[in-house]
Amino acid sequence: MAETILQVEDLEIEFTVSKHRSVSVVQGLSFIMEKGSTLAVVGESGCGKSITAKAILQLLPAGISRFAKGRILLDGLDLTGLSAREMRGIRGRRISMIFQEPMTSLNPVQRIGRQMIEALLAHRKISGSRAKEIAIDMLKKTGLPDPENRIREYPHELSGGMRQRVMIAMALLASPELLIADEPTTALDVTIQAQILKLLGDIKQSMNTSIMLITHDMGVVAEMADSVMVMYAGKIVEHAPVKELFHGPLHPYTEGLLKSTPRLDTEELHAIEGTVPSPSNMPKGCHFSTRCNRCMERCRKEEPPLYTNNGHRVSCWLYV
Ligand SMILES: Nc1ncnc2c1ncn2[C@@H]1O[C@H](COP(=O)(O)OP(=O)(O)OP(=O)(O)O)[C@@H](O)[C@H]1O
Ligand code: SF4
Ligand SMILES: [Mg+2]
Known part of the structure; x- marks a missing residue:
């Protein structure tokens, strides 16, 4: 069953x-x-x-x-x-949630990489560089183009579809x-x-x-x-x-x-x-x-x- x-x-x-x-x-x-x-x-x-x-x-x-x-x-x-x-x-x-509007769960004044790394470090005992690797890997899985560079950007620098992918990546970390x-x-x-x-x-x-x-x-x-x-x-x-x-x-x-x-x-x-x-x-x-x-x-x-x-x-x- x-x-x-x-x-x-x-x-x-x-x-x-x-x-x-x-x-x-x-x-x-x-x-x-x-x-x-x-x-x-x-x-x-x-x-x-x-x-x-x-x-x-x-x-x-x-x-x-x-x-x-x-x-x-x-x-x-x-x-x-x-x-x-x-x-x-x-x-x-x-349990994670993804919302209709990504800006509800993304911090507009923090680079996306930093947000993801902080979220990972809050839950897991890993090094900062390992957290960065995991964040990039998760962004890759969501199909975000060029994640190695994109993680240095702020949410407003991304398109709506890209922000949605970042939010999904965050939710799945x-x-x-x-x-x-x-x-x-x-x-x-x-x-x-x-x-x-x-x-x-x-x-x-x-x-x-x-x-x-x-x-x-x-x-x-x-x-x-x-x-x-x-x-x-x-x-x-x-x-x-x-x-x-x-x-x-x-x-x-x-x-x-x-x-x-x-x-x-x-x-x-x-x-x-x-x-x-x-x-x-x-x-x-x-x-x-x-x-x-x-x-x-x-x-x-x-x-x-x-x-x-x-x-x-x-x-x-x-x-x-
Ligand atoms: N903050 C609030 N204060 C008072 N009533 C609320 C509040 N939020 C939701 N409600 C009421 O709760 C009911 C259910 O709202 P809910 O947001 O769950 O609807 P929904 O099915 O998600 O609709 P939608 O498809 O528009 O998102 C509605 O009648 C709404 O008026
Ligand atoms: S009003 Fe319509 S939906 Fe409601 S119990 Fe009666 S037949 Fe069913
Ligand atoms: Mg609703």
């Missing part, structure tokens, strides 16, 4: 919206990631994808958000019980067991996007890294993922192996997402009408009921459970 790298159990994250009121932005989130697998997380803007990623890394905005419930187990270790210091030992070492990539290619042009995605695929193969890939792009999901988790308004609505999800989507929201993805064999493109409800104005019952064309009376009253059948999970009254 495949080993588990990450297990999230009944996670709930709350944000404070006023002095006496908080709202759940993520609720009842439970899922498992297998070692060496790629899990794609999809859903429209505001569905809770980034908040879930930040919760795993314990990078939620301090003071306004909190873990209301749940556990996050990394290879059996509950991250929610760790101190800030213990968590610093996990971030960058066992410590050979993390889990890499969380939050829209890693959205800001890049199409050819660079393809190169970066190929790079992530190669890394997964050669380093057996598990990847959580957050994306809006169903084409990327089809190419990269082993399984797909569809989120809607803070909840998982469907989770299935990638082929099963594409060939037999069950949830009306997943059907809508797939129909709104451009395809070569048809010009038809459907949009899902309406917008994702805000966490402070969530409809009673099924969160998708305000936009669902198969909505029944029961849907407006009761929330459907996340039902599992042969590894395919769906939260919809049509299947219970």
Whole structure:
């Protein structure tokens, strides 16, 4: 049986919206990631994808958000019980994150080589010259041209695609067991996007890294993922192996997402009408009921459970 790298159990994250009121932005989130697998997380803007990623890394905005419930187990270790210091030992070492905008994780006033060498020396007892060799080697792996000279440059001297490669190299320095990539290619042009995605695929193969890939792009999901988790308004609505999800989507929201993805064999493109409800104005019952064309009376009253059948999970009254 495949080993588990990450297990999230009944996670709930709350944000404070006023002095006496908080709202759940993520609720009842439970899922498992297998070692060496790629899990794609999809859903429209505001569905809770980034908040879930930040919760795993314990990078939620301090003071306004909190873990209301749940556990996050990394290879059996509950991250929610760790101190800030213990968590610093996990971030960058066992779990790394790459963001949509590389400048979020690169220091603009430090040469990239120095940033990488310092990151290495913080975690490993090696000489400065060995750290430099490892940094150059990792940059080479990401396909950055001329890394021996580029490491002397500042982030602003690099192109967007090059910065993304540097950020990926930084994230991989410590050979993390889990890499969380939050829209890693959205800001890049199409050819660079393809190169970066190929790079992530190669890394997964050669380093057996598990990847959580957050994306809006169903084409990327089809190419990269082993399984797909569809989120809607803070909840998982469907989770299935990638082929099963594409060939037999069950949830009306997943059907809508797939129909709104451009395809070569048809010009038809459907949009899902309406917008994702805000966490402070969530409809009673099924969160998708305000936009669902198969909505029944029961849907407006009761929330459907996340039902599992042969590894395919769906939260919809049509299947219970
Ligand atoms: N700092 C914050 N304060 C209050 N609410 C927040 C904050 N950050 C996120 N939220 C709320 O949490 C919900 C989930 O946000 P999240 O950033 O996870 O969405 P997302 O699925 O990543 O969307 P996108 O595709 O646009 O990146 C949203 O409703 C958002 O309004
Ligand atoms: S539970 Fe009802 S409203 Fe929700 S997705 Fe299913 S059919 Fe639509
Ligand atoms: Mg996001």
